[in-house]
Amino acid sequence: MEQVVITFLCMAILLYFLLGGADFGAGIIELFTSTKNRSKTRKTMYQAIGPVWEANHMWLIIAIVILFVGFPHIYTTMSVYLHIPLAIMLIGIIARGTAFVFRHYDAVKDDMQWFYNRIFRYSSFVTALFLGIIAGSLISGHIDTQANDFYTAYISGWLNWFSVAVGLFTVALCGFLAAIYLIGETKEAHDKRRFIKKAEFMNVAAVVFGAMVFIAAQRDKIPLIDWVFKSNVGLSAIILASLSLVLLWYLLIKGKTKVLRILAGFQVTMILLAISYAHFPNFIRLKNGDAISLLETAGPEKTIYSLGLALLLGSVLILPFLGYLFYKFQKKEE
């Protein structure tokens, strides 16, 4: 059952990166859109993600519940030593989640819209940034559970070059995912071109920040290069990601939108795999060289067993219903 639970955890984290990430990206795209095109972007975005909006964010809840039920030690270590970035990410989640709904459901469309929009854009950026920072911090090896002073214990664990670079990389990836997603959602050729431009821009940004992640890793003495290039899985994942990048640009220029989404999702999955495979099942790397592993800190057997059962039962109920939701609202009205 432990494997089942860990698989669910990885899937939930991946899906949150892809689906939730595309949602953050939508706000980030809006942030980098010229004023005159903004209202159009907003409209396309709303049609695209409105129906699946709430569902996309459930993956975070699933992941966090699996962590605190099945792997409490990991959950509490994160909560204590990454308290500040987690709190900032939560503020971002609260702000963007409510602003998104408020701006749509405000019965009067007036100056308040300006206010909701601002909040939505900036908090989307901040949420994605801190999501990345947290992910980066977990593997950065800067978290020091034996620290005696405030700065080492609660700040330097996440405020370091590597974590911040991963944060910016995440922002670019989210924007990229959203742009790719939106290309398929608009019918007008002009808008399509606009989103293609955005996707290209975000892709370049992702490559640049990706390079920064490697540089920062060197600087912070994180064996990222070893993880990625010395393991077969990491290496093949990164090769596949690079190959799909070439294909992706080709398709982008050709304007083929359907395969693009799958390809973009695939690419991000490969990137996550490349970074995380080498130190799996370790979830948190600590400053003293120790690591907190999923396998070693799993909760008692009965808990894992019932958690696994609950997840399996849940997916039987959720997945068909969710699939139908996506299917129903993906179909273009003729």
Added chain:
Amino acid sequence: MDDFIAARSQMALSLGFHIIFSCIGMVMPFFMAVSHYKWLKTNDEVYKNLTKAWSKGVAIFFATGAVSGTMLSFELGLLWPKFMDHAGPIFGMPFSLEGTAFFIEAIALGFFLYGWNKLNKWFHWFTGMVVGVSGLASGILVVAANAWMNSPAGFDFVNGQYLNIDPIQAMFNKAWFSQALHMCLAAFTATGFAVAGVHALMILRDRNKEFHLKAFKIAAIFACIGALLQPLSGDISAKDVAKRQPAKLAAMEALYKTEKPAPLLIGGIVNEKDKTVKGAIEIPGALSFLAHGDFSAEVKGLDQIPENEHPPVAITHYAFQIMVGIGTLLLLVSLTYFFTLFKKKPLTEKRWLLKLFVVAIPLGYIALEAGWVVTEVGRQPWIIYGIMRTKDAVTPMPGIAYSFYIFSAIYVSLSLIVTFLLYRQIKMVPVLYNKPETK
């Protein structure tokens, strides 16, 4: 501000905020489903408009409830890591099921909100019902987790170790049923009165009478049935608390000395230093009856409980008084409403009754929050009753006070914005729904 107090305040604030939004989110879908059903059956456009109008409210509340719930799932660890380290695997079962229920609710809401004219009309109605049912299930599961803190079960506590963990047994702890029942009825009553009251106000102001009258009737019936059933559930809860948590019951009634028979105190000023209550109305033997079903039974007072295990008496007592007082008041309003149903006079002419409902708008929620205070403050100083103290569970990170200030500001502004949005929704009813077909 002390870090421990700040952490407790932040948790209380977050829960107090979340509880209102999640209650509305779990009850409103049922109102919506009734109205939707009537539209499908009668083809009366007003019901369709009402369903749509309510669904916008649900969307706003659901989103706010969802983000504040997400916040809470992290806050448990951010503020109480030592609690979660041990409790997570034990009381996590309802949370993992709640994840499923909540997920289904979110999917169903997606179908419901965007499904107008796109889905089969009965499937569409069904998705609305699913929103309500899964919302209710989430509520029950979360309360079951809280009940475990009051009534720990499903493990053996040996020399500070948590052994033989059984998450299923933990979920079905002794308090889960009485607490969940009380909470669900409270949610229906509070939301019903709030919604009915708002529509009553609109009827009094002569705006879109037909629309608001239909809305009022649906909400009022839920509210009044809830208010009638609540005392029964309260009785179950009182007897349960008397058995399991005598300290909480003693604090609720400010019973400093063990008495046989014990009187019921109504009101009164508690002096925690002298351990006295002044100016309360005493009903002899009534507490014995409420707690044990026997007018001459002995009720354990705080004198039988070690001083360092006393909950804050004054807060618990006042909160309990507020809850019961409002509950009784709402019960009377409900009875009045049912009696007036027999008179054939149209509701619009019974302006005094409508005014009564307007006064009741905030009351249900005040009672609900007060009840929450009773159960949470009444459990102190324990976070896991009899096992772990709240102060031993708090995060080692200093400076929680700042976090408390920031989150307070966020919650206050969110409440203001949501109120403002609702005000606008209601104000726009004539514009949006006067024409027969509007979108």
